[in-house]
Amino acid sequence: MTTLLTDLITLSAAGLLVATFGVVVRRSFTGWVSAYRYQSVVLAASTAVVGYSTGFWDIYAAAVLTFVVKAEVIPRLLVRVTLGVEGDLKMEANPYVSIRLSVLISALLVALSYGLVGQLLASAKLDVLAQAYLPVSVSLFFIGLFAMVSRRTALNQVVGLLIIENGLFLFTTALTHGVSLIIEVGILADALVGVVISAILLTRMSQTFDTMDTGSLEKLKDD
Amino acid sequence: MMMSGFYVDYVLGALPSGSGTLMLTVLLTPAAAAAFVAVTRRKRLAEAATLLSALLVAMQVAGLVAGVIAGTRLSAFGDFLSLDALGALVMIPIAGVGFVAALYSINYMGRQYERGIVDDRHIIRYYAGFNVFVLTMMVVPLANNTGLMWVAIEATTLVSVLLIMLYTTEGAIEAAWKYLIVATVGLSLALFGIVLFSYAYSTASPSAAGSAMNWTGMDADAKMLDPAIVKVAFVFVLVGLGTKAGIAPMHTWLPDAHGEAPSPVSALLSGVLLNCAIYGVLRFNIIASGALGPSFPSELMIGLGLLSMGIAAASVCFAKDMKRMLAYSSVEHMGIISLAVGFGGFVGLFAALFHIINHAIAKPLMFFASGTVSQRFGTKTMSEIRGIIKVMPITGALLLVGGLAIVGMPPFNVFVSEFLALASGFAGGQVLAASAMILLLVLVFAGFIRQLVPMVFGRPESGKSAQLEGTERKDDMGALAILPMVILAALVVILGFYMPQPLQTLIREAVRVVQGAPSS
Numbered sequence: 112m113t114t115l116l117t118d119l120i121t122l123s124a125a126g127l128l129v130a131t132f133g134v135v136v137r138r139s140f141t142g143w144v145s146a147y148r149y150q151s152v153v154l155a156a157s158t159a160v161v162g163y164s165t166g167f168w169d170i171y172a173a174a175v176l177t178f179v180v181k182a183e184v185i186p187r188l189l190v191r192v193t194l195g196v197e198g199d200l201k202m203e204a205n206p207y208v209s210i211r212l213s214v215l216i217s218a219l220l221v222a223l224s225y226g227l228v229g230q231l232l233a234s235a236k237l238d239v240l241a242q243a244y245l246p247v248s249v250s251l252f253f254i255g256l257f258a259m260v261s262r263r264t265a266l267n268q269v270v271g272l273l274i275i276e277n278g279l280f281l282f283t284t285a286l287t288h289g290v291s292l293i294i295e296v297g298i299l300a301d302a303l304v305g306v307v308i309s310a311i312l313l314t315r316m317s318q319t320f321d322t323m324d325t326g327s328l329e330k331l332k333d334d
Numbered sequence: 335m336m337m338s339g340f341y342v343d344y345v346l347g348a349l350p351s352g353s354g355t356l357m358l359t360v361l362l363t364p365a366a367a368a369a370f371v372a373v374t375r376r377k378r379l380a381e382a383a384t385l386l387s388a389l390l391v392a393m394q395v396a397g398l399v400a401g402v403i404a405g406t407r408l409s410a411f412g413d414f415l416s417l418d419a420l421g422a423l424v425m426i427p428i429a430g431v432g433f434v435a436a437l438y439s440i441n442y443m444g445r446q447y448e449r450g451i452v453d454d455r456h457i458i459r460y461y462a463g464f465n466v467f468v469l470t471m472m473v474v475p476l477a478n479n480t481g482l483m484w485v486a487i488e489a490t491t492l493v494s495v496l497l498i499m500l501y502t503t504e505g506a507i508e509a510a511w512k513y514l515i516v517a518t519v520g521l522s523l524a525l526f527g528i529v530l531f532s533y534a535y536s537t538a539s540p541s542a543a544g545s546a547m548n549w550t551g552m553d554a555d556a557k558m559l560d561p562a563i564v565k566v567a568f569v570f571v572l573v574g575l576g577t578k579a580g581i582a583p584m585h586t587w588l589p590d591a592h593g594e595a596p597s598p599v600s601a602l603l604s605g606v607l608l609n610c611a612i613y614g615v616l617r618f619n620i621i622a623s624g625a626l627g628p629s630f631p632s633e634l635m636i637g638l639g640l641l642s643m644g645i646a647a648a649s650v651c652f653a654k655d656m657k658r659m660l661a662y663s664s665v666e667h668m669g670i671i672s673l674a675v676g677f678g679g680f681v682g683l684f685a686a687l688f689h690i691i692n693h694a695i696a697k698p699l700m701f702f703a704s705g706t707v708s709q710r711f712g713t714k715t716m717s718e719i720r721g722i723i724k725v726m727p728i729t730g731a732l733l734l735v736g737g738l739a740i741v742g743m744p745p746f747n748v749f750v751s752e753f754l755a756l757a758s759g760f761a762g763g764q765v766l767a768a769s770a771m772i773l774l775l776v777l778v779f780a781g782f783i784r785q786l787v788p789m790v791f792g793r794p795e796s797g798k799s800a801q802l803e804g805t806e807r808k809d810d811m812g813a814l815a816i817l818p819m820v821i822l823a824a825l826v827v828i829l830g831f832y833m834p835q836p837l838q839t840l841i842r843e844a845v846r847v848v849q850g851a852p853s854s
Contacts (some may be wrong), residue, residue, distance in 0.1 A: 305488075
């Protein structure tokens with residue numbers, strides 16, 4: 112393992128975290144999408160780094176696919192299907208948790224992830240790749256989840272899901288070094304179809320409820 | 335690995351049914367039907383294609399099950415697809431409920447169409463989605479690769495979201511949204527766990543690199559896996575797949591989704607989809623028990639099982655909407671299955687697996703009956719539905735049979751497996767948990783019957799029910815609505831008395847698989 116490679120790994124891991132905070136600090140939908148796109152580019156680069164250090168060709172293929180699907184297709188799709196939605200519905204004007212506090216909580220979540228991975232997988236002999244990427248992937252999961260529960264607009268929840276999905280992809284690649292291309296293609300396809308379906312749902316929601324505030328989804332109750 | 339794969343292929347070649355091909359065609363049939371529906375775009379053709387596909391799938395599954403009972407694990411495409419007794423057991427409800435639901439859909443969706451609730455586009459979307467839904471569920475027990483299984487389960491979420499939001503009412507959209515979000519987050523947790531399992535396996539036996547995500551290898555080498563990693567992995571999988579299986583406290587999406595979906599879809603969601611997730615839990619339970627010893631996984635299963643039953647019991651007592659009450663009853667039954675698995679032993683596991691089948695028969699019956707009733711009465715609110723037996727005598731009787739069965743009354747099938755589960759609990763020394771189970775069963779019984787009896791026999795006082803009685807017109811909404819329910823009700827009664835030999839053998843073999851017997 113050369114120093115250059117180690118540096119690359121560390122750098123890309125840091126880049127992913129920075130991109131995730133990009134989602135946390137922004138209020139507008141276009142802001143989240145561009146942060147997500149940036150994160151996906153770094154994710155594709157990280158996957159390529161994993162491919163380079165392990166020497167499996169199919170990881171390069173996964174990197175290319177990640178770039179095409181997540182950095183190009185999904186962001187374009189999201190922007191396109193929401194063209195018809197009014198601007199103020201796409202703005203996170205009144206999140207449950209303020210932006211400033213969100214940044215602080217997200218930072219704590221990152222620390223928690225490093226602690227958790229150290230604790231839970233203490234007995235596992237992790238290699239350099241796993242050591243660098245696993246805590247980051249868990250952070251992506253936590254922050255994605257936090258973004259989903261702390262914001263109101265449905266659009267933001269989709270972006271939260273996508274961040275979680277990026278975390279999963281990184282986790283899988285870092286731990287198993289790309290076991291099977293078929294499975295990774297399957298996961299990507301699920302993500303893509305998921306975005307299409309949530310886009311359909313979002314459109315219906317904005318037509319039926321005239322809002323994308325998920326706080327207004329409270330009709331179904333037992334009492 | 336190579337040798338055994340070779341051997342199985344050899345055996346398969348000798349089987350007259352050609353099981354390898356069957357495993358492929360059972361997937362291709364619904365795929366072809368979905369494509370046909372999407373291309374022809376005719377209501378009649380869509381109904382016929384879906385029914386035909388469901389019938390063909392049922393026949394092929396019968397062939398596969400026969401092959402498994404004959405004593406071999408079936409495998410195809412270099413172990414990419416694999417089917418043992420446990421998988422075959424889960425496949426039966428997919429094919430069986432798939433068929434009766436296709437049959438029931440013709441009448442139910444036909445009436446929605448006549449009433450103008452859905453139009454041609456919706457009908458085409460419905461039948462195409464129905465077939466794809468069956469396809470994705472069918473992949474789950476066939477996939478040997480745990481990653482592929484995960485992809486299939488996630489795909490079931492996506493398809494069923496489309497089916498739930500078919501009506502595009504406010505309620506349906508809300509339910510679909512919650513379901514999409516909760517299930518997807520849950521399943522991503524499951525994938526964390528699955529990847530950890532595969533990591534534990536690949537570090538324990540590096541030679542398995544190419545097949546590190548396969549059940550077959552993980553089962554066999556379970557004892558070699560690092561217990562610390564397996565422990566974390568199992569918790570992730572249980573929470574993740576448990577979300578999809580409707581196990582409390584991850585069940586929050588379930589009553590909304592099952593309540594708002596079209597009734598045939600509710601039947602599939604409850605009777606089949608939950609089992610697919612339970613199947614995944616059972617598989618990983620085998621590996622976790624092998625690596626950690628049985629006590630840790632079974633304590634978790636007992637705890638979650640009791641919690642599910644408890645939450646379901648409380649919710650059943652307070653439910654006002656008929657379909658939501660049935661949905662909570664599903665949570666209860668998933669809790670019973672989880673408890674029985676936790677009690678373990680031959681009897682406990684037998685009870686759990688038999689209960690999967692029994693619930694998959696009784697719950698679709700209830701959803702069909704409630705679908706017909708709500709179409710006739712124009713409401714799902716239970717307090718507004720009175721005197722079903724006078725207005726629609728056959729449906730009323732069937733609803734009563736299904737309702738008594740689902741709360742575990744003898745002599746129906748659900749009683750048998752619940753009784754076995756309790757027996758295994760007491761025999762295994764889990765007196766406290768088994769006693770709590772009895773208490774909760776009684777509570778659900780009381781809550782359920784309190785609603786069911788007035789609905790069936792009550793005197794209409796006001797509103798819609800009174801108007802219906804005024805007309806004195808007995809109408810069970812057509813033979814095609816009755817037939818699927820009669821089939822299911824017959825099974826509910828028969829399985830209460832008599833278990834056919836092949837089913838018994840199959841469950842026995844499946845128990846052996848869950849107990850960690852080496853797959854042949």
